[in-house]
Amino acid sequence: MAAAAAVASNCVLELKTDFFETSQLRVEKVLSTGGSSEVVLASSIQDLSRKRVVKKISLKEENLQDRELSAKEAKALFHREIEILRTLDHPNIIGGVNGVICPDYMALSMDFCPNGTLVTHLKKMTNGLIDRYFDGLVSGVCYIHSLRIVHGDIKLQNIFVNAKNKAVLADFGFSFKMPENISYVKTSGATMAYLSPEVLIKRSKVDPFKCDSYAVGVVLRCLVLKRRPGYCPDYLQEVRESPHICAMFRYFLEALLHRKPSRRATMAHVQTTLDEFIPEAYTEELSQNCRPQEEFNSTASPPRKKIRSQESAQSLPNIKQ
Missing domain, CATH: 1.10.510.10 (Transferase(Phosphotransferase) domain 1)
Structure with missing residues (x-):
């Protein structure tokens, strides 16, 4: 993974490959969709009991136009969200947060809450x-x-x-x-x-x-x-x-x-x-x-x-x- 990624600011990684492939994660199901984003449940290929929730935010031009954002602006908002979440430590705030920027999308990985919303x-x-x-x-x-x-x-x-x-x-x-x-x-x-x-x-x-x-x-x-x-x-x-x-x-x-x-x-x-x-x-x-x-x-x-x-x-x- 180190060869495929360059560390960006605010603890966000930039990958030249697909996040799920690089992290050896398998998508189990789509939890929700909305606009230019999709939230999925993924599990480790090596250990299916290890689960993560991943929010994918599209960086495709048509989706950016729908949001009236440039790719630079979308990435800046993503960096801000990750930066804020990484500073928080509270039992009632989502934890285990990591951010990754891939060629076509951004991925926010977080802890899995098994009982829904x-x-x-x-x-x-x-x-x-x-x-x-x-x-x-x-x-x-x-x-x-x-x-x-x-x-x-x-x-x-x-x-x-x-x-x-x-x-x-x-x-x-x-x-x-x-x-x-x-x-x-x-x-x-x-x-x-x-x-x-x-x-x-x-x-x-x-x-x-x-x-x-x-x-x-x-x-x-x-x-x-x-x-x-x-x-x-x-x-x-x-x-x-x-x-x-x-x-x-x-x-x-x-x-x-x-x-x-x-x-x-x-x-x-x-x-x-x-x-x-x-x-x-x-x-x-x-x-x-x-x-x-x-x-x-x-x-x-x-x-x-x-x-x-x-x-x-x-x-x-x-x-x-």
Whole structure:
């Protein structure tokens, strides 16, 4: 392999041959396709139990034209994604990432999560599973935000479930790192159904971290209602009109789906609150369908009280570790 490859910057290899042939990988099946990319499951020819997920991004001229990118621009975006992923180390962020540029495509190789994405589990959601997956997603997003990294495309399809039944955030193709002295950008977000209201109305500048928060709220809405998002001008109103949502989830839906970014919770606030939540303390606020802005900016923690129920453990499927 060393003879066929030249090391490029940011830990990306450039190959003159096919990545799968050089790495002795066999494609088992196509997991998903979209636009100019394809995600496949591959296994080692020498050991079929060693599996990898590989995202192939075409460098063919017609595909680059569809994306309105030059080959140089596409490679720069690929380098940025690999560079970001290689700096991350968290149990709820996809790991084992390697990047390769071949003559006709780029390949991003990563760990295999055997239990699919949250789309696979949507119809089987219980409060215990929602609690588990939401907690993991919040932990992962809070981690990247602490490093000033914006994901930019949080959605059900980009959240995998690994062998330990943990939510794992992947696909950082739209991610970027915000400079320390910058708070707003011109645009943020990729998938229409998860875009925050300020992006949809094309405000000149948005807070991309609050856009990520809104997308996490849409994911929680999907888990609670057990259905994918459609076009909805006001997810928060949809939630308020839906009965039988437990107090904790309703609290976080209210906090994350607020149409005004200034009233929307940060991921740091959500993580702080998750394990210390007392439903009774917020009943009056929720009944008024409004949230005080200053609460989300406060560093004070609610009274400590774990609310993890026995259901959270009992409802998990029996997956071998």
